[in-house]
Amino acid sequence: MSFKYKDDIFNSMNLVQELVKDYGACLECGNSSIGSNKNVGSMDFDGKLGTFERTCKCGWNVKIKMEKI
Ligand SMILES: [Zn+2]
Structure with a gap:
């Protein structure tokens, strides 16, 4: 599996x-x-997309979707 990111x-x-x-x-x-x-976030692979999710107790969070190549 390969993904496009940046x-x-x-x-x-x-x-x-x-x-x-x-x-x-x-x-x-x-x-x-x-x-x-989960100290390094979580990575899920779902069909054509990979989703990376990361949250912090301060309220910050990030969710990134990456296209599967
Ligand atoms: Zn934080």
């Missing part, structure tokens, strides 16, 4: 690494241990 093509493993690099710490408060049981 005009590049990533396989699923590299994609998660890239997302953690970009969103490993909360963009609002800098907290890097976010959530109660």
